[in-house]
Amino acid sequence: MKTLSFILLSSLLCTSLTAQPPSNEWEDPTIIDRNKEAARSQFILYDTAEKAMTGEATESAYYKSLNGDWKFHLVKTPSDRPRDFYKTDLDDSDWSLIRVPSNWEVEGYDIPIYTNIIYPFPKNPPYIDQEYNPVGSYRKEFTVPETWDNKEVILHFGSISGYARVFVNGNEVGMTKAAKTPAEFDITSYLNSGKNLLAVQVYRWHDGRYVEDQDFWRLSGIERDVYLQVMPKTAIWDYSLTAGLDESYTDGEFSMNVMLRNFDGASSDRTTVNLEIFGPDGNGILSLTKHHSDTNSPMTFSHTFKNVEKWSGETPTLYRYTIKIPGSQAVSGKFGFREVEIKNAQLMVNGKPITVKGVNLHEHHGTLGHVPDRETTLQDFKLMKQNNINAVRMSHYPHGIELYELADEFGMYIVEEANIEIHAMGAALQGPFDESVHPAYLEEWAPGLMDRIHRMYERTKNHSSIIIWSMGNESGNGPVFYEAYDWLKAQDETRPVQFEQAGQNRNTDIVAPMYPGMNYMKEYAADDSQT
Structure with missing residues (x-):
């Protein structure tokens, strides 16, 4: 019988921060992904404008959902993983079924872990202790319509939480590490006429988890929609x-x-x-x-x-x-037509100063875990509006695309935040830490951090509800965040950028201190030297 246990993680012994060459790509921050499509706006392509205006993906002849029951197999450590999980002749008759999208921990496999700051594995970046690093293997059969001949087929994962390798018909098509933004792969050349096999293997912990250290439930798996998007040539x-x-x-x-x-x-x-x-x-x-x-x-x-x-x-x-x-x-x-500005130290929308009455929001459901749920978000927004809440900060990562569509309709001001938090390695303005081992200050981690910010921006850049970009949370303020600030400002002149870790440095348009005391706020308000 499957059992479901919950652990409140309060402490974890740290190993020494030793310098050694990475031996696995899931412990190498210089390897960000493989064969993954560049970031772009998230949308569904339709065969006609009339269908596109319905907003129903299933109306499109160019769309095929792969959600539903998948074959699933879980082991405790990478050494025990099935190395032939992707083979077309593998006998998976004794594998379990799991619904996709889901987090495997709330489907009765493995252990949901809640922790703040302290990593759920021994701290030794970029390495992962392999005594406990569960690996989930997924398999799904599907067919493609004959009408898709002579077209391109893009495989879309809304979010995979974990290091994931993706195979089609026994061939590797790509790899991804970053959660909370889409991973897309062009699988056209790997498809067969008739039946096809999609196989994905997901490691719970990997180097990317060192920069996904948010205060929330640590869950894993294919957690957002999976679909095929066909495109004309x-x-x-x-x-x-x-x-x-x-x-x-x-x-x-x-x-x-x-x-x-x-x-x-x-x-x-x-x-x-x-x-x-x-x-x-x-x-x-x-x-x-x-x-x-x-x-x-x-x-x-x-x-x-x-x-x-x-x-x-x-x-x-x-x-x-x-x-x-x-x-x-x-x-x-x-x-929507709207103008966002900062004038005379005031945040303004359409020429009028606004009072931000906001909340932080995690993507969490009582029984679904981190799987987006439109109806729950709809109820959340209704309750917020009824209580005069007008703003939501995506804490601390991009959420499911449904949220932004609802925010556009409800008139909710959104602070869109990159999936970056490195709290356990040290946070600026919260005491001393060792920059020589902190990912925000190391060159080999910078491209991966920039990629997370790029993908945040590109995916939701067309949503009117987003009025501020945020580069992350409690992550240190290393050189990469100055580069990212400059990049965002060059891409988008219509929205301010905030970064809590910047304090009053140049790489933030908004001073957004974490838990400021009353005396600090009085001193800041009275300081005429800062604008």
Whole structure:
């Protein structure tokens, strides 16, 4: 019988911080991922604009969910893992079933661990004690429709919590480490006609866990939606939009960059792209068409709308867009016109100072663990609004994409935060620590930390509810966070960036101290030397 146990972790012995060459890639921070697609906005591609406007992924002929029951096998240590888990002729008849998405600890396997600051394994970055490092192996059979011939197929994982290797039909297609943002792989060349096998092996602990040290339940597995997204050989691959206001906060200034992607064998002929904008009443108010042949550069649309209805926490008015390649594909979403500024030391939306009445929110469900649940988020937002809460900080990682869609609709101000916390190695402004062993100050960790910030930004950059970017929590303020601040400011001139660990250094637009005392706040408010 499977048993489910809970451990409140209060202490853990630390091993010496020794310098030794990594022997496994799950203990090597210089290996971030493998064959993983670059970060981009998260959306579903549809075969028609009409279907895209429904917002129902299952309506798309280009979408196939892989959620549901998967074969599952768990061992306590990597040395015991099935090394042939990916083979097509493996007999998995004695494996258990697990639902996906889920965290295996709340499905009756392994132990859910709650800890704050102290790592749930001996501290010796980037190494992991292998006496207890559970490994979960997953297998799922699926078929692809014949209508997907001559198209590209992207495998999407919304989040895998753990170090994961991904195989299709016995061939490795890639590897990922970072949780809480999507991992996508182009699996087109690995597919068979008819039946196919997807196999994933997930290690609970790995080097990336040293920078995922949040105060919450430590859970593992394939925890967000898994699906296949088919794309024509010339496809809408990414886009970014801005919808601000003019100096009088009256007219809406809209701009959108659309990036196409030509997959192998695609024609280089000019592609026609149409953008349509619909007002809050659902009626079309703009239609622009352009022709494009250079997929190495974005296609830019821009327009000024007179006397727009503005988006704010009190009036979350939304417009709709559709991007389509006629007769081929379409994307649709919603946005609001709003201007976010800091003026005279005040955070302002649409030219008016706002009072932030906010909360921190972990992605946690009483029985589902870290699996996003739209209905629970909907109830949370209703309760928040009823109690005059108008802002939510994603503590301390990007949440499921459903949350941002609801925040756009409810008028909830969002502080979007990267999946970075390195608390047990030391936090700035909280006492001394050894920078010589701290990931935030070491060159070999910097690319992985930057990747987490890049992926946070790219995934949710088109959501109007996000008014502030946050680079992480209690992580130290090493050189990488100055580089990341500069990168974010170069990418997005429309939102401020905050970093609690920066204090009053240059790499934050907002001073956001952790648990400030009353005397500190009085002194800060009275200090005329700081703006």
